[in-house]
Amino acid sequence: MLPAEIELPLLKRLTSAGEDIGELKSCIDAINQALLTAFNKGTPIDTSITGRAHLVDKLLQSIWEQKCSPDCGAALIAVGGYGRGELHPSSDIDLLFLVEESLQQESEQQISAFITLLWDIGLNIGHSVRTPEMCATEAANDITVTTALMESRLLAGSESLYTEMQAATGPDKVWPPDAFFQAKLEEQQRRHKKYDDTAHNLEPNIKGGPGGLRDIQMIQWVARRKFGVTSLDELVERGILTEAEFRSLELGKKHLWRIRFMLHTITGREEDRLLFDLQQKLAAAFEHRDNEANLAVEQFMQKYYRTIARLQRLNEILLQYFEESILNADEKREITVLNRRFHIVNGYIGAVDSQIFSHRPLALLEIFLLITQHSTIRGIRASTIRLIHEHLHLIDRRFRNDPKAIKLFLQIVSQSHGVYRVLRSMNRYGLLPAYIPAFTNIVGRMQYDLFHVYTVDTHTLFLIRNMRRLTVPELNSEFPLASEIMASIEQQESLILAALFHDIAKGRGGDHSELGAVDALHFCRAHALPEQQAHLISWLVKNHLVMSMTAQRKDIEDPDVIRNFAKLVMTPEHLKHLYLLTLCDMRATNPKRWNGWKDTLLKQLYRHTLRELNNPQSEADDYSELQKKQTQAREQLESQDQEAVTQLWMQFSTDYFQHHSVHEMAWHADVILSTPEQDYPQVRIQCEMKPGASEILIVDIDHDNLFAIITSIIDQCSLNVVQAR
Known part of the structure; x- marks a missing residue:
C-alpha cells in the first residue's frame, strides 16, 4: 500500500469532491502527480502500481455510492489488469457491470449516469454490461473473456450477483485446466510469432513481446486455473518454482513495470512499444550515461533485453512443467534411453539424474550434441533446463581447454542438422556465452x-x-x-x-x-x-x-x-x-x-x-571486351543508321561502355537517335532490366543544375535511387 502521507490527503480530497467534475478531475491529476513524485523518489514500483489501483477503487466506489442505489440490482466489477489490482499511469480501467436478468429502467439510468461521469472526468475506461448467464456464454466462446473474469474483483454492488458469475465461469463449468492451458499456449505461440519469435527487436513490445509482461501473466493464469493460486510465491510453496526463480521473476517484472510506468508518463498514453525515438528519453530517465564504449541508450536496452531473456527462459520452464502436469498427467510416459546420462521423455530430452552435470560437466555440451543427432527431440525437459542453469559455473577455463569439450563443441557446429536450433538454445540457457x-x-x-x-x-x-x-x-x-x-x-x-x-x-x-x-x-x-x-x-x-x-x-x-x-x-x-x-x-x-x-x-x-580470379584480364582484354559489347549492341540497332550510332558512341567515354550492359547501350542509342531535339526532354522507364529496381532514362539538352533537379524530383516522389550516372 501507499505510505499514509501520500494516501490520506488524496483520500480526503476524493471524499470532499462529491460529483463535481472539476474537483474530480483535480483529484485525478493530484493522484497522477503524487504517484510520479513518489516514483521519482524511489518508492517501490509495485507500491505505485497497486497504489494507483487502490485509489481508483476508492474513487469509483465513492461515485457508485452517489449514482447507484443499494438495491439497483447491479454490481461493479474490476476485470483484467485492473482486476489484478495493477494500474499503470495510462492503462485502461476495465469494468464489468454485472446486472440482473430483468434490470429496472431506473437502474439502467443510474448505471448510464455513472459511466457518463467517468467519461466526463477523463478516465480511460473499457466496460461491458452482462448478466451472469451472459458472462458464462461469452466465457465459453472466448478464452480472453474467461481470463479477464478469472482476475475480477468486486468493487461495489450486489455480492450475490458476483458469486453467481464466479460459479458460472469456474473451471468446472467452462474451460477446464487442460483445455484452458492448451488454448493459452496456442495464443502465446501466435503472439510470439507476431514478433518473429524474438524479443530482441529494434522496437520491442514490453507487454506482448516474448519475455514481456504477458508471458508472466500467462504463468499466473495457468497456475490460477489449475491450482487456484493467486500469487507466484504460492508456486514456490508447491515446489513448482524455486526461490531463485521466484526472485528472478519478481525482479524482472518490477524492472518491466518501471519501464512501462515511464513509457506511459513520457508519452501521456498507453504505449507499450519501446519506440526508437523514446529509447534515449528512457535511458536518461533511468540515469544511464554515455561512456567510451557504449551509449547510454545501448546500456539501457541491453539491460532490458537481458531481463526479458531471463523471463522468457522461466516462461519456457514453467509452461513445460504445466504441460507435463496438466496435458500429459494421465498419459503413459514414453521413455527412450539414449545413454547412461540422458533419455527422452515424451519427446523432451532430460538428465537421468540430478547429479549428472556435477559428476560429468562435459554432459553440458553432450546434451546439445544429442539434440542435433535426434531430430525427434522437441526440446529439453524443464527440470534439466534448471540443472543446466545451476551448473553453468562449471564451464570455466579448465573446461574450455579440455580436449573432450573442444571435440564436443566442434561436433555440434559440424552437424548437418539442427545447428541453428541448438546454438539458439545454448544462447538462451546461457551456455554459449559461458563457453x-x-x-x-x-x-x-x-x-x-x-x-x-x-x-x-x-x-x-x-x-x-x-x-x-x-x-x-x-x-x-x-x-x-x-x-x-x-x-x-x-x-x-x-x-x-x-x-x-x-x-x-x-x-x-x-x-x-x-x-x-x-x-x-x-x-x-x-x-x-x-x-x-x-x-x-x-x-x-x-x-x-x-x-x-x-x-x-x-x-x-x-x-x-x-x-x-x-x-x-x-x-x-x-x-x-x-x-x-x-x-x-x-x-x-x-x-x-x-x-x-x-x-x-x-x-x-x-x-x-x-x-x-580464374582468368585475370589485361588492358588488351578489356578493349576486346568493349568491342565485343559494341558489336552485340549494333545487332539490336539494325533499324538505325550505323554511322549515326558510331558518331553517337564517339561522344561517350570508355567508362560508359564498361558500366552499361549490351541491352542498355542499345536502348540508350535507340531512344537518342529516334528522338528529334525539339521533342526533348524524353523520359523512358524499363522495369525488367534489373531485378528489384526500375531503370529510368532521361534524355535532354544539358544545362546548369540538370542532374540536381532530376534527383530532387525523384526524391520528392519518395523513390529510392540506388545508382545514377
Whole structure:
C-alpha cells in the first residue's frame, strides 16, 4: 500500500469532491502527480502500481455510492489488469457491470449516469454490461473473456450477483485446466510469432513481446486455473518454482513495470512499444550515461533485453512443467534411453539424474550434441533446463581447454542438422556465452540505429539460420547460386564459426572486424583447427563487411574495382565463403531492407570476381571486351543508321561502355537517335532490366543544375535511387 502521507490527503480530497467534475478531475491529476513524485523518489514500483489501483477503487466506489442505489440490482466489477489490482499511469480501467436478468429502467439510468461521469472526468475506461448467464456464454466462446473474469474483483454492488458469475465461469463449468492451458499456449505461440519469435527487436513490445509482461501473466493464469493460486510465491510453496526463480521473476517484472510506468508518463498514453525515438528519453530517465564504449541508450536496452531473456527462459520452464502436469498427467510416459546420462521423455530430452552435470560437466555440451543427432527431440525437459542453469559455473577455463569439450563443441557446429536450433538454445540457457566468454558482451546488445533491427546475438543466430537454410534441398529455389556454392563447401563449420565471431567485438571500442578476427584466430588455434582453416575463419571475420560495401558503394562494372577486390579475396575458395557470409549477414540485419537489387549486385560482384580470379584480364582484354559489347549492341540497332550510332558512341567515354550492359547501350542509342531535339526532354522507364529496381532514362539538352533537379524530383516522389550516372 501507499505510505499514509501520500494516501490520506488524496483520500480526503476524493471524499470532499462529491460529483463535481472539476474537483474530480483535480483529484485525478493530484493522484497522477503524487504517484510520479513518489516514483521519482524511489518508492517501490509495485507500491505505485497497486497504489494507483487502490485509489481508483476508492474513487469509483465513492461515485457508485452517489449514482447507484443499494438495491439497483447491479454490481461493479474490476476485470483484467485492473482486476489484478495493477494500474499503470495510462492503462485502461476495465469494468464489468454485472446486472440482473430483468434490470429496472431506473437502474439502467443510474448505471448510464455513472459511466457518463467517468467519461466526463477523463478516465480511460473499457466496460461491458452482462448478466451472469451472459458472462458464462461469452466465457465459453472466448478464452480472453474467461481470463479477464478469472482476475475480477468486486468493487461495489450486489455480492450475490458476483458469486453467481464466479460459479458460472469456474473451471468446472467452462474451460477446464487442460483445455484452458492448451488454448493459452496456442495464443502465446501466435503472439510470439507476431514478433518473429524474438524479443530482441529494434522496437520491442514490453507487454506482448516474448519475455514481456504477458508471458508472466500467462504463468499466473495457468497456475490460477489449475491450482487456484493467486500469487507466484504460492508456486514456490508447491515446489513448482524455486526461490531463485521466484526472485528472478519478481525482479524482472518490477524492472518491466518501471519501464512501462515511464513509457506511459513520457508519452501521456498507453504505449507499450519501446519506440526508437523514446529509447534515449528512457535511458536518461533511468540515469544511464554515455561512456567510451557504449551509449547510454545501448546500456539501457541491453539491460532490458537481458531481463526479458531471463523471463522468457522461466516462461519456457514453467509452461513445460504445466504441460507435463496438466496435458500429459494421465498419459503413459514414453521413455527412450539414449545413454547412461540422458533419455527422452515424451519427446523432451532430460538428465537421468540430478547429479549428472556435477559428476560429468562435459554432459553440458553432450546434451546439445544429442539434440542435433535426434531430430525427434522437441526440446529439453524443464527440470534439466534448471540443472543446466545451476551448473553453468562449471564451464570455466579448465573446461574450455579440455580436449573432450573442444571435440564436443566442434561436433555440434559440424552437424548437418539442427545447428541453428541448438546454438539458439545454448544462447538462451546461457551456455554459449559461458563457453565463448567474448560472446557475453553481445548478448542483448543493441545498436542504436534504424538499420540493425535485432540485438547482436540474435542477428548472429539469424545469420546462422540463413546459412543452414542454404543446405536444405527444398529451399534451393530461394537462392539457387548460394545453395549451389554451399553444397560445394566441404567444411561448412568454418562458416558457422565465422558467423559466431563476425560481430563478437561490437561494443568494445575500436574496429570490431579487426578485434573479432583476433578473437576468432585465438579460438580456432585453441580448438586445434588446421592453420589454413583458422586463417580462413579469421580472414572472413576481418573482411565480412567488404563485399557488401563494394557491391553497394562502388561501380562493380569497373574493371579496376573488380581487380582490387579480387586481390583482396585472393582465391575462389575465399570468394565462395565471403559471398555466403555476406549474403546471410545482409539478410539477417534487417529483412525488410533486403531486396532483389542487392541480391543481383552480390551475384554480379561474385561472378565478375570469380572470372577475374580464374582468368585475370589485361588492358588488351578489356578493349576486346568493349568491342565485343559494341558489336552485340549494333545487332539490336539494325533499324538505325550505323554511322549515326558510331558518331553517337564517339561522344561517350570508355567508362560508359564498361558500366552499361549490351541491352542498355542499345536502348540508350535507340531512344537518342529516334528522338528529334525539339521533342526533348524524353523520359523512358524499363522495369525488367534489373531485378528489384526500375531503370529510368532521361534524355535532354544539358544545362546548369540538370542532374540536381532530376534527383530532387525523384526524391520528392519518395523513390529510392540506388545508382545514377
